[in-house]
Amino acid sequence: MNTPQSDHIPQEAFDWYDEYAHGLMDRRTFMNKLGGLAALGFSMSVLTSALLPNYALAEQVSFNDEDIKSTYEEFDSPDGHGTGRGYLVVPKNRDAKLPVVLVIHENRGLNPYIEDVARRLAKVGFIAFAPDALFPLGGYPGNDDEGRAMQETMDRAKIQNDFLAAAYFLKSHDNSNGKLGAVGFCFGGYIVNYLAAVDASLLSAGVPFYGTPASKNLRKNIKAPLIIQLAELDKRVNDTWPEYEQDLKENGVEYTMHMYKGANHGFHNDSTARYDEVNAELAWQRTIEFFNEKLT
Incomplete structure (x- = not known):
């Protein structure tokens, strides 16, 4: 797979x-900071193309498979936005009952990744469903910046519901x-x-990638x-781990x-230079093995 190169990016x-x-950090500050690196000899186009997603790189299984x-x-x-919508993918030619896995996006809606x-x-035998939190606002808008801004305007409790x-x-x-599974x-x-x-009875298995924990008063309910899955360089999320x-x-x-080791937050997302192929494949292998063990 061709992915952006990150070795030379600070x-x-x-x-x-x-x-x-x-x-x-707001976008202006972010771009100004990148501009400072550009002044030191790093190409602005290389920096932005590597850090911002290119979803043409992220298709491992064709929608026509x-x-x-x-x-x-x-x-x-009923306790959320009334009606939700998601992307349901099922294996073909399977008559038996199958395990099901909820796939949950980042803070920007249901993007192609x-x-x-x-x-x-679904390709390896699970029924998968990926909801779009942005559906009440018309759905994922086609780019992450707009999607992120849209999700920030929404009621978090309703999204959770x-x-x-x-x-x-x-x-x-x-x-x-x-x-x-989720x-x-x-x-x-x-x-x-x-x-x-x-809901202690809801999940039979959960795999959070670089996610913060639920509120402390709820954690006593966890049974699943x-x-x-954590990234070594992801200080923001890793700081929450010891207490969790x-x-x-x-x-x-x-x-x-x-x-x-050596991975950034978002290392599984193969549309940006944060993608770490070796770690992403290992993490995904562990995920599938875990779901096979706990859900089948």
């Missing part, structure tokens, strides 16, 4: 992008075997942690086994934490 650029992507079928499905969300993750899961409703919808799918990235990693905490781990231990939760 680490501080990735740190700035993380702050920008999570609302801790003959082994899967994809549709967009709506679901009721997340849809591809859903297809990857939409994902909770999506989880119930998927778990009760006609072809579900009744065992639900995998999410960044904001989606937080939502995996939240779903595990808000978890694989926690203590709570998981105190509550007897089955969990494994993997820290990926």
